[in-house]
Amino acid sequence: MKMIFSLSINVHTLIRNRMYFFVHCLKRFKSSQEWLSRQKADPYVEKAKIYNYRCRSAFKLLEMNDKIKILKPGLNVVDLGASPGSWTQVAVQKTNSDGAKPTLPRGSVLSIDKLQIFPIQGATILSNMDFSTTAAHDKVVEILGDTEVDIVLSDMAPSATGVKELDKDRIIGLCYMAIRFAALVSKVNGSLLLKVWDGKEVPILEMDLEKFYTSIKILKPQASRSDSSEKYILARGFKGIQRHL
The missing domain is CATH 3.40.50.150 (Vaccinia Virus protein VP39)
Known part of the structure; x- marks a missing residue:
């Protein structure tokens, strides 16, 4: 019984950690997408390319x-x-x-x-x-x-x-x-x-x-x-x- 109980806790911890990792990655992905969109819409980014800055x-x-x-x-x-x-x-x-x-x-x-x-x-x-x-x-x-x-x-x-x-x-x-x-x-x-x-x-x-x-x-x-x-x-x-x- 102790072994089964311990295994259950480990599985629960593993699932929780994976969920945290997934949510964290999702937030970073969303932030990266927002940054890319902002860069594309930013006129100074294009000007920097034109003037070689x-x-x-x-x-x-x-x-x-x-x-x-x-x-x-x-x-x-x-x-x-x-x-x-x-x-x-x-x-x-x-x-x-x-x-x-x-x-x-x-x-x-x-x-x-x-x-x-x-x-x-x-x-x-x-x-x-x-x-x-x-x-x-x-x-x-x-x-x-x-x-x-x-x-x-x-x-x-x-x-x-x-x-x-x-x-x-x-x-x-x-x-x-x-x-x-x-x-x-x-x-x-x-x-x-x-x-x-x-x-x-x-x-x-x-x-x-x-x-x-x-x-x-x-x-x-x-x-x-x-x-x-x-x-x-x-x-x-x-x-x-x-x-x-």
Whole structure:
């Protein structure tokens, strides 16, 4: 009897686990189908193909730059969370770091991501390198050398867990990481552009940024999907930091 009872429990557990797996797969399939449908209907996806950008996010930076002119020939840029490289492509074009326009000043672009970034002419690429690690941070600083950065771009975002509050906390953590880095490498009057998701922590982040920058501006480009909570914070006029002798 004990054996039969035990077998019955095991069969029940097996059925329950399979049902859970089936429902989970069904939800993921539905989510994937919705994503594919949205991609097909998204005009920026098609524009990215036409203009040879690696993904639609290029148009977010292009739109913001059209309004606020943060990128121009001769500037030194660091792009954090750069994969697959569309912001880097825009930065290269706008700073002339590839030397495509010989009569204009030539800037520089350094890009890093823990994912793969295929080469982009005019940019120094650090692929498969997690910026949150000390080794990656030190590598970026080493490559920069004495070069002072005009603008730090951060489109970094954590892998979504599905728990909104947790995900928002994690992206705020990435923002503070970018702020600390920018404080070390930026020239006085430099700029920082950060991606955030709406949440109660954002006003606190803005107040902290005001300690280091003279102006803070919130941007929501049209290329950001209407159902997305993402927005961008532009901090301009880096005040510099006092270093102990």
